[in-house]
Amino acid sequence: MTAVAERTSAEAGPARVTRPEPPTPPLVNYLGLVVVAVAAFAFFWWTRDDTSVLYLPLGVTTLWAPQWPLIGFLVMLAVLALCWFTRTGVMAAFGALTVVIFSYWAGSNIHFIDRIVEVPGRLTAGNTREQLIGYFNPDWSYLLFSNVAGTSRPIWGEWLITLCMAVVATIIGCFIGLLLAMLASPVSSFSKTSSQTVKAINSVVRSIPDVGWALLFAAFIGGTAYGLGALAAVLALMMFNIGIVAKLLGESIDAVDPGPLEAADAAGANLLQRDRVAVLPAVMPSFVSYSLYVFELNIRASAALGVVGVAGIGGELSRQIRRMSQGYENVGAILWALVIVVLLVDLLSMWVRRKLL
Amino acid sequence: MITFENVDVIYPNGFKGLDDVNVEIARGEFVAIIGLSGAGKSTLIRAVNGLVPYTGGTLTVGETVVDPKNKSKLRRLRSKVGMIFQQFNNVGRISVLNNVLIGRSAVTPTWRSLIGWYGAEDKEVAFQSLERVGIVDKAYNRASALSGGQQQRVAIARVLAQDPEVILADEPVASLDPPTARKVLGDLRRIQQDLGITCIVNMHHLDLARDYADRIIGMRAGRVVFDGPTEEATDTVIEDVYQRSLTAEDIATADFPVSLEDLPAEAVAGVVAGEPDRKP
Numbered sequence A: 001m002t003a004v005a006e007r008t009s010a011e012a013g014p015a016r017v018t019r020p021e022p023p024t025p026p027l028v029n030y031l032g033l034v035v036v037a038v039a040a041f042a043f044f045w046w047t048r049d050d051t052s053v054l055y056l057p058l059g060v061t062t063l064w065a066p067q068w069p070l071i072g073f074l075v076m077l078a079v080l081a082l083c084w085f086t087r088t089g090v091m092a093a094f095g096a097l098t099v100v101i102f103s104y105w106a107g108s109n110i111h112f113i114d115r116i117v118e119v120p121g122r123l124t125a126g127n128t129r130e131q132l133i134g135y136f137n138p139d140w141s142y143l144l145f146s147n148v149a150g151t152s153r154p155i156w157g158e159w160l161i162t163l164c165m166a167v168v169a170t171i172i173g174c175f176i177g178l179l180l181a182m183l184a185s186p187v188s189s190f191s192k193t194s195s196q197t198v199k200a201i202n203s204v205v206r207s208i209p210d211v212g213w214a215l216l217f218a219a220f221i222g223g224t225a226y227g228l229g230a231l232a233a234v235l236a237l238m239m240f241n242i243g244i245v246a247k248l249l250g251e252s253i254d255a256v257d258p259g260p261l262e263a264a265d266a267a268g269a270n271l272l273q274r275d276r277v278a279v280l281p282a283v284m285p286s287f288v289s290y291s292l293y294v295f296e297l298n299i300r301a302s303a304a305l306g307v308v309g310v311a312g313i314g315g316e317l318s319r320q321i322r323r324m325s326q327g328y329e330n331v332g333a334i335l336w337a338l339v340i341v342v343l344l345v346d347l348l349s350m351w352v353r354r355k356l357l
Numbered sequence B: 001m002i003t004f005e006n007v008d009v010i011y012p013n014g015f016k017g018l019d020d021v022n023v024e025i026a027r028g029e030f031v032a033i034i035g036l037s038g039a040g041k042s043t044l045i046r047a048v049n050g051l052v053p054y055t056g057g058t059l060t061v062g063e064t065v066v067d068p069k070n071k072s073k074l075r076r077l078r079s080k081v082g083m084i085f086q087q088f089n090n091v092g093r094i095s096v097l098n099n100v101l102i103g104r105s106a107v108t109p110t111w112r113s114l115i116g117w118y119g120a121e122d123k124e125v126a127f128q129s130l131e132r133v134g135i136v137d138k139a140y141n142r143a144s145a146l147s148g149g150q151q152q153r154v155a156i157a158r159v160l161a162q163d164p165e166v167i168l169a170d171e172p173v174a175s176l177d178p179p180t181a182r183k184v185l186g187d188l189r190r191i192q193q194d195l196g197i198t199c200i201v202n203m204h205h206l207d208l209a210r211d212y213a214d215r216i217i218g219m220r221a222g223r224v225v226f227d228g229p230t231e232e233a234t235d236t237v238i239e240d241v242y243q244r245s246l247t248a249e250d251i252a253t254a255d256f257p258v259s260l261e262d263l264p265a266e267a268v269a270g271v272v273a274g275e276p277d278r279k280p
């Protein structure tokens, strides 16, 4: 306060003009927002479940109200009031109100707050203590020296398989992803129709999650039981990679500088030549870095894919989780090793990226 | 060599870019096109190789009528018509030599381009082109690592590798500093004379046009409003093309990479007044 005062008195400053006031948003619109809040409150009241009720002593009488809808309504009004006093624009205030309404709606449907208050009780009541002790005392000798149950394959061999699956899936998936990205971007594709078609195919590929692909392939060609677990996993990871690379790289291609493309056109290059000499070099750095990213994802994803019965360390992890009642040390060892491997891959890909770009 | 007969260009949004243009350019001529920004210079030049499709009249290059609808015919035409751009339009991440080899695309089988394995004679042509523009020592440098003048020379070499009959240049020196602009334009002029190439060059600087061109075409609002040998392009004539009196900026040898005309009017007014704009 004093500093400001000194400043204004000490310096003559530039010629004073009246400084503009922040514009006041129209009150009517804010009242509209209050109406929206009331409507939301009415809806939440209507769909409430009466778990907890507030009694409001008003002197002459006592009113009751379902606790959560009322709190939600008060939060909405508070947000609107804050927006009004900070003279936030109507659209921004509407945005803030929407966030409150949606988080209330979504949270109340899954009883988020009701459930989360139970968590501390469950943590103290259950076997959390033994679990944590197990996880923090991983059994490294199991990881290094034992075999997969009922076979003569060592556990560390599963890591190798996981790594190999990731490598194969990354190389094939990224290559196909590159081709699809080229076909999907209107910049490099044959025509608008081909670009739209390939984009639609890409969306379908992307909309099925990696575990979904793994289930499908395990059902089609057979999983670990037939010795095809690694193949099913590789195919699933491949589809997963194709979706990611085609999407991200397609967007990079859309944003390529059109100048060199025009130069190639003007030199009489055909479409394939143009894509090769002008588009590919421009997106090569993005392609390399997306591929490395996808490789990291593959290592992580292969652990999750184990749950659906495919090969690699993920398979071993899901076996160990199923027999967790016999001890948590094995699961702990696998999880810690996973953290270390992912970190190493991360470092490696960072190093490659720096060298290459 | 190049004939415009009643050529019109109407852009997809309905804007008339060229309006009844009639021009005949002889083999080996060096023609400068001048006019204010938006006059239709780029449109005229791009109509020649079909980068902008013309919508009316007849446009002939050599013996062929330009047919914007026929892709393969257009590619054959483009193989003999090189184009140079203001922003050089080199592929920054590949070597100078590979940029020049893009000029060989039309005569290289697609599979060779795809695996990047060019034949010995293609490489020979590329090196000769680089020698002509005097940057053969940079052949294996990355194109993006060169200065503006060198980059435009790479672009000229790329065009020369096409063994062109016509070179189109859209403001080729507008991004270069004045001495470099003169050197590059001088090189282009010399090469054009040596090889007998027909050249159409867009410029917005009168002095450069007067120093290097055989003939000047003046444009305004999509029409050709002056066409004659350089000697006839007197200040009075050009003032008529520009529809305003010439400023020092138009003629001065000292040239700016960005001309004031390209800035929005308010910004220019602000700069002149020496103050940032302030709302009352």
Ligand SMILES: Nc1ncnc2c1ncn2[C@@H]1O[C@H](COP(=O)(O)OP(=O)(O)O)[C@@H](O)[C@H]1O
Pocket (backbone or CB within 6 Å): B011, B012, B013, B015, B016, B017, B035, B036, B037, B038, B039, B040, B041, B042, B043, B044
């Ligand atoms: N793709 C386009 N669509 C619509 N109008 C265009 C397009 N390209 C250029 N124009 C218009 O055509 C006129 C001439 O443009 P241009 O030939 O680029 O002028 P110059 O090169 O002389 O500055 C300008 O008014 C411009 O706005």
Ligand SMILES: [Mg+2]
Pocket (backbone or CB within 6 Å): B041, B042, B171
């Ligand atoms: Mg232009």
